[in-house]
Amino acid sequence: MRIVLLGPPGSGKGTQGDLIEEKYGFPKVSSGDLLREAVKAGTALGKEAEICMSRGKLVSDELVLDMIQERISQPDCQTGYILDGFPRNISQAEKLEKAVPSAHEVVLDIRLNDHSLVERLSSRRICSDCGMIYNLQMKPPVKEGMCDVCGHKLIRRDDDVPEVIRRRLKIYHEQTEELVIYYRDRDIYHAVDGKGKVDEVFFHISSILDQLLGEFSEKEAVR
Ligand code: AMP
Numbered sequence: 047m048r049i050v051l052l053g054p055p056g057s058g059k060g061t062q063g064d065l066i067e068e069k070y071g072f073p074k075v076s077s078g079d080l081l082r083e084a085v086k087a088g089t090a091l092g093k094e095a096e097i098c099m100s101r102g103k104l105v106s107d108e109l110v111l112d113m114i115q116e117r118i119s120q121p122d123c124q125t126g127y128i129l130d131g132f133p134r135n136i137s138q139a140e141k142l143e144k145a146v147p148s149a150h151e152v153v154l155d156i157r158l159n160d161h162s163l164v165e166r167l168s169s170r171r172i173c174s175d176c177g178m179i180y181n182l183q184m185k186p187p188v189k190e191g192m193c194d195v196c197g198h199k200l201i202r203r204d205d206d207v208p209e210v211i212r213r214r215l216k217i218y219h220e221q222t223e224e225l226v227i228y229y230r231d232r233d234i235y236h237a238v239d240g241k242g243k244v245d246e247v248f249f250h251i252s253s254i255l256d257q258l259l260g261e262f263s264e265k266e267a268v269r
Pocket of ligand 1: 055078105107205
């Protein structure tokens with residue numbers, strides 16, 4: 047099963063992706079996390095991506111698609127995976143569909159207004175080591191500035207600053223939002239209200255996934 051998490055930056059895709067991974071066992075594949083790892087490791091991909099990322103612009107489709115394809119070809123992704131942050135535009139969606147068709151695909155679009163997104167992104171912090179996501183208002187760490195999971199320092203992402211946040215939201219509205227119609231036309235689209243608490247949003251997501259997974263296994267049983 048391929049679960050595509052759509053939604054603007056700050057809507058909670060990363061957090062919900064972690065919860066889906068924990069409950070259903072599908073690995074979360076985050077294009078942003080993979081790119082940040084490449085930047086940290088100083089690889090050729092990281093060097094190429096770094097400037098675009100720090101300016102809030104999209105990295106080239108080819109680079110990102112190669113990176114995602116490589117990741118989802120790994121053994122742990124063979125029964126399913128969660129895509130967080132990819133595809134980001136129609137061209138990426140078409141290329142993915144062509145390169146890696148999926149019989150069971152679901153798109154969960156976590157919706158939130160721009161005002162709440164800016165607030166959330168401004169108070170977001172991530173662990174400098176394991177990437178765990180925190181929010182100083184909604185989900186603060188137990189010990190200030192430290193990751194609850196691994197004890198490393200929490201940092202603010204370079205692109206979680208007002209000017210870059212505005213550019214990322216603009217790109218989302220110009221390029222990524224078109225995917226709503228693209229996926230709605232394929233009948234695999236589900237809108238999820240991202241306004242509530244983390245567990246309320248996850249409850250909604252779980253109810254969608256439980257139903258779909260039930261339907262898929264019924265179909266498999268008939269075959
Ligand atoms: P994210 O963690 O999803 O907010 O992504 C952080 C940054 O990584 C974005 O602002 C882009 O510069 C880059 N990025 C992540 N995913 C993609 C993608 N699918 N296509 C192009 N650039 C991406």
